[in-house]
Amino acid sequence: MQTGFSKFFRSSLRDAEIILRAGQRIISEINILVENSQGSSQIPKSNAQLLNAEIKKKIARHENIKSMSFTRNKKIRFSTLDPVCAAQILSLEKISNVSVKTNILWEGITSRFLIYEIPLGISLNEIAKELQETNNFEIIEMRRFIKTGSQQQFSPVLITILGTTLPETVKLWFINHRIQNFIDKPRQCTTCFSFLHSTRFYQKTAICINCGVSHSGQCSNNSRCINCKGDHPANSLNRPEYIKEKKILELKCEQHLTLGEARRRFRDNKRTSYSAVIQTNTVNLDMQDYLEKKLENMLTSFQAILEKQTTLIMEAFQKTMESVLSHLSKIFEMGKSSHSPLRKKSCWKRAIKEISSELWIRCKQYASKLRFYIKNAKRMYWDKICNNISNPKMFFNIPKKISIVTDTDQNILQLNNRFITHPQLQADMFADYFASKNAYHEPLPLDFLYDKNNLLNKPFHILELHSAIKNSKNTTPGADHVTAIFFKNLDHGQRDVILRYFQKLFDNAIVPDSWKHAIILPIPKPCKDKTQIFSYRPIALTSVFSKTFEIILANRISYYLNKERKLHPQHYGFVPFKDSRRATYLVHKAIMNAKLQNFFFVGIRLDIKSAYDSVYVDGLIYKCLQIGIAGKI
Numbered sequence: 001m002q003t004g005f006s007k008f009f010r011s012s013l014r015d016a017e018i019i020l021r022a023g024q025r026i027i028s029e030i031n032i033l034v035e036n037s038q039g040s041s042q043i044p045k046s047n048a049q050l051l052n053a054e055i056k057k058k059i060a061r062h063e064n065i066k067s068m069s070f071t072r073n074k075k076i077r078f079s080t081l082d083p084v085c086a087a088q089i090l091s092l093e094k095i096s097n098v099s100v101k102t103n104i105l106w107e108g109i110t111s112r113f114l115i116y117e118i119p120l121g122i123s124l125n126e127i128a129k130e131l132q133e134t135n136n137f138e139i140i141e142m143r144r145f146i147k148t149g150s151q152q153q154f155s156p157v158l159i160t161i162l163g164t165t166l167p168e169t170v171k172l173w174f175i176n177h178r179i180q181n182f183i184d185k186p187r188q189c190t191t192c193f194s195f196l197h198s199t200r201f202y203q204k205t206a207i208c209i210n211c212g213v214s215h216s217g218q219c220s221n222n223s224r225c226i227n228c229k230g231d232h233p234a235n236s237l238n239r240p241e242y243i244k245e246k247k248i249l250e251l252k253c254e255q256h257l258t259l260g261e262a263r264r265r266f267r268d269n270k271r272t273s274y275s276a277v278i279q280t281n282t283v284n285l286d287m288q289d290y291l292e293k294k295l296e297n298m299l300t301s302f303q304a305i306l307e308k309q310t311t312l313i314m315e316a317f318q319k320t321m322e323s324v325l326s327h328l329s330k331i332f333e334m335g336k337s338s339h340s341p342l343r344k345k346s347c348w349k350r351a352i353k354e355i356s357s358e359l360w361i362r363c364k365q366y367a368s369k370l371r372f373y374i375k376n377a378k379r380m381y382w383d384k385i386c387n388n389i390s391n392p393k394m395f396f397n398i399p400k401k402i403s404i405v406t407d408t409d410q411n412i413l414q415l416n417n418r419f420i421t422h423p424q425l426q427a428d429m430f431a432d433y434f435a436s437k438n439a440y441h442e443p444l445p446l447d448f449l450y451d452k453n454n455l456l457n458k459p460f461h462i463l464e465l466h467s468a469i470k471n472s473k474n475t476t477p478g479a480d481h482v483t484a485i486f487f488k489n490l491d492h493g494q495r496d497v498i499l500r501y502f503q504k505l506f507d508n509a510i511v512p513d514s515w516k517h518a519i520i521l522p523i524p525k526p527c528k529d530k531t532q533i534f535s536y537r538p539i540a541l542t543s544v545f546s547k548t549f550e551i552i553l554a555n556r557i558s559y560y561l562n563k564e565r566k567l568h569p570q571h572y573g574f575v576p577f578k579d580s581r582r583a584t585y586l587v588h589k590a591i592m593n594a595k596l597q598n599f600f601f602v603g604i605r606l607d608i609k610s611a612y613d614s615v616y617v618d619g620l621i622y623k624c625l626q627i628g629i630a631g632k633i
């Protein structure tokens with residue numbers, strides 16, 4: 001369906017049915033306008049008591065009407081929270097013997113957002129059907145924008161859904177798309193440059209955009225805004241009236257209000273008036289700079305005080321220890337002349353008497369203060385490092401990258417007290433060693449097609465291939481020497497050919513022989529003896545075709561596991577948004593919380609030797625069949 005300069009899709013549901021479905025969502029308020037069915041006429045404002053009695057007769061659930069009022073255009077506005085009552089209001093045909101029609105104010109029950117990276121060749125009907133099947137929302141309308149004066153389409157799709165809460169992401173063909181809240185731009189009349197009406201409702205003479213006066217020819221006057229009387233043109237983006245209108249539209253979108261209600265709330269709130277908006281921004285910036293400087297000065301002075309206190313405590317501690325040691329040295333010198341145990345015992349008794357208890361207590365106090373300042377300084381230094389790094393994952397990547405640095409200059413292997421340096425002999429040794437770790441066994445006869453899962457075995461979609469190619473890394477190619485950049489530079493027609501090829505392999509359950517061949521590279525393990533063959537782990541360089549196909553299948557399985565909640569809530573690794581770095585960050589957070597509260601933190605780490613090589617493949621497949629991963633996948 002074509003409407004204006006956009007491709008438009010509208011739900012086939014009637015307004016009454018949409019209102020009833022809105023009752024199952026989170027909404028703010030249902031507002032309905034009742035107007036004369038003849039556009040040029042108005043509803044006469046009759047006696048309120050008679051109108052109330054008529055409404056009670058025609059609407060069974062009239063007690064749920066929150067309010068009723070006449071607008072400036074002589075329309076009647078009903079507000080209610082009951083969807084059944086709203087549906088009954090929509091069925092009104094006459095009020096005070098005047099034929100009427102009803103319209104829903106969608107702002108209170110709908111939300112709008114944009115999604116990007118949607119191929120232009122897919123129809124809005126197909127997108128709407130897939131979105132409603134995989135996400136828990138009801139689509140009211142969709143719109144794809146087209147450039148004015150041409151047929152060039154844009155990728156963003158504007159979607160209006162039922163309800164006032166928006167998800168963070170939406171699922172479309174197994175791909176998570178982040179959404180962007182849609183806020184209208186301020187609309188200005190091109191004749192009088194007012195924000196209160198559109199151009200088609202203004203019938204007077206046009207005025208100049210520069211000076212605000214009606215004249216002909218090129219303008220030579222000074223700039224003067226018709227709205228705020230400032231020295232700038234009426235279409236300047238920095239004018240206060242434009243900033244005010246943007247704030248009103250943001251308020252309208254955030255609180256799901258009509259434009260008139262948003263204007264009234266903005267005008268009533270003195271703290272958000274348009275003059276205060278400009279002043280507040282400046283004041284906030286100045287206050288932020290002032291607070292940053294103040295905090296920086298406080299931190300500098302605190303560090304200076306900390307260093308000074310540490311120096312004083314160290315000096316006092318040193319003097320106290322010198323005094324204690326001097327007393328002890330005198331006592332031990334007295335005991336050097338004789339090694340009798342009785343003499344040594346008397347020396348210790350005398351030492352206890354010579355060194356007063358006050359001196360010992362003072363020494364202990366200085367030592368405890370010194371430990372406190374050192375501990376506090378370490379904690380502040382650690383917090384400073386953590387605050388300087390905005391992303392904790394980035395911080396944990398630093399030691400990880402440092403730890404995996406290995407020295408590859410050494411190319412000597414030792415076997416039976418012999419050093420082997422020839423590359424071919426070394427390659428044969430690695431091949432025999434890695435092959436011995438993967439012994440062949442006869443697979444069990446399992447029924448893979450039992451209880452076929454239609455969600456995992458549906459035909460591939462072009463968006464799945466686009467996502468797999470986009471998210472693939474530019475890694476080293478396999479034996480076919482085809483790189484990932486080659487895939488990323490393919491056009492839509494070439495990608496369609498690859499998609500059909502993947503679909504054929506998927507339907508026939510065939511794995512090409514070229515995908516089974518890989519280049520095996522030995523990678524030395526960190527902190528291991530590089531002359532020993534068991535100090536290396538293999539890495540396989542496989543075909544990019546195989547990697548892309550595996551990514552598509554992995555995305556489907558990951559989506560199924562998350563949707564059906566097949567994994568434990570505290571499972572980390574090989575799951576989107578729950579990788580091992582997140583688990584490391586949570587452990588670090590738990591350690592810091594225990595440290596601040598003086599609690600103990602106990603962690604148990606289990607490391608299974610050769611875990612990947614010792615996986616029981618048939619048992620893993622059997623487990624997959626038990627949780628519903630069956631069929632061609």
